[in-house]
Amino acid sequence: MRRLIVTADDFGGSPEINKAVIKAHLEGILTTASLMINEPGADEAIELAHRHPTLGVGLHLVLCKGKSALPHEKAPKLVKPTGFFEDSPLRAGLKYFFDRALKSDLKKEIELQIRKFRGTGIPLDHISGHLNIHMHPVVLDILLDLHKIYSFPAIRLTYDPFGLGLKLDRRNLFYKITHATIFSFLSRRNRPLLIKACLPHADRVFGLLQTNYIDKQYVLKLLSHLPEGTSELYVHPGQHSSHPEMEALLSQEAKQVIRTNQIKLIRYRDLQRS
Template sequence: RLRPQVRGRHLSVDNLQRGRMSAVTRRLIVTADDFGISTAVNEAVRRGYRDGVLRFASLMVTGEAAADAVDIARRDCPGLGVGLHLVLCSGRPALRPESLEGLLESDGRFPDDPVLCGLRYFFDGGAERRLERELRAQFERFLATGLRPAHVDGHLNIHAHPVVFPLVMRLAREHGFSRVRLPGGEFGVSFGYSRRPLGKQLLEAAVFGMLRAYLLRSHADPRIEVPQRVYGLLRSGLMREEYVREAVRRLPPGTTEIYFHPSADPASEAGAEPRPGHHTCTELRTLTSPGLKTFLDDEGISLVTANV
């Protein structure tokens, strides 16, 4: 379902061979998360696809602006690959609250804190059964949009939870999704770019690194692609162009995904430090930078596109 897209650029004699080699071996998936959470994010996805390097978006089918997101994908972004952004944390469920007793807050939403969600899912013996019903409802709601399924990931990466991930892999196979995200491999780039906040970077890199290794060892499926590296976790909301360039320079051969949280709200500038789930116009500027498009071309990066 995926094919590499390489934009032609004028390459000097010195870098012609390097460009040819890297175009074959260095594949980049560029994704925007939280498509459907708000109209500002939806507009950022539209601009990122139309004017920039964005080629995939992850749809929150329970988001406040999900219907608008689907309309944008159909009307304005015919080549955009759309995947499912599963919500089991900080959002609304697809099922009625009484079907998820013990997993929701009093307002009928999942808790905002992913650690709290993770503990509930791990220690509640009946959670797995209820979570499977909720996940299935979200998969089915995605297919009901008529969009071709591209990939699966999760809000605040809750899909990487040891109880949740096996369910996600099984449902992805059942519903025709061919790729699942697992964060990992970013620490060297992030630490080299900025050591702030060091403790948080170390903790997140260690936790998700161990999760990735365990989940791939226990639940890998040759029918489901998992990118070899995934960047975006450690600089969430703060994916400036210079950071993305540094990450791309250091890309080894293989497939890497870089995910963003862009917003078209001009008041949503990034702060000094990363904030998980924070949508910023800073990241939209990165995605639509003409300089970044040129840089990817000159590096010989193969930009993956969806076969829609």
């Protein structure tokens, strides 16, 4: 059986993103969205999520290049005076790994974002991370501790198969090599921990190696070569220059390939029922 979760990241990032997410869900193949709980469009996204309960909505954890839940005064080494995190995911990742004194503040920030999401009344579909920061060893270990309290229904394990990625599209080769190397290592480290914690996750996640290059041609090829098991494709509709992604999500050809290949579109929460 082939099952596919199609997720829009950065839900709540702006009114344009929110509009695109709902359109892609109602008219296209989108099944879930990942909500940035602290961003300017979050309140509108929450209202839209309540009006469209068939859309699975998860928490898109922000720990770099975005706004924090904690004020600067409560976590001065983690949060800038402006109320934002470090912009660079590389610098943030190194800081979180080597400055272990930050772990307490990181846990407070992560738990506050989780509690803010729970306060919306939206059923939590999954946990993911902005720029995949949730795959960071320190962050993932904190999430596993919090899973004992909050019982997350699922989490994104970001593993985008390099060989299949090259078969689908050979553009942006250096980016593909570097990111496949980093996230293959992280997924090998994290997958056994998720299995031990009984945390559902997809077998593979597409989108990482195709950042900024997702279009209808790529999606059609992916659907035609989708492996057995559960896969996720994450996209960023409604953002600058993301028109090719919307075209892919709304494509009648994509819907036809899904029907022909008997691919079942699901949300993360559906993994618990299988």
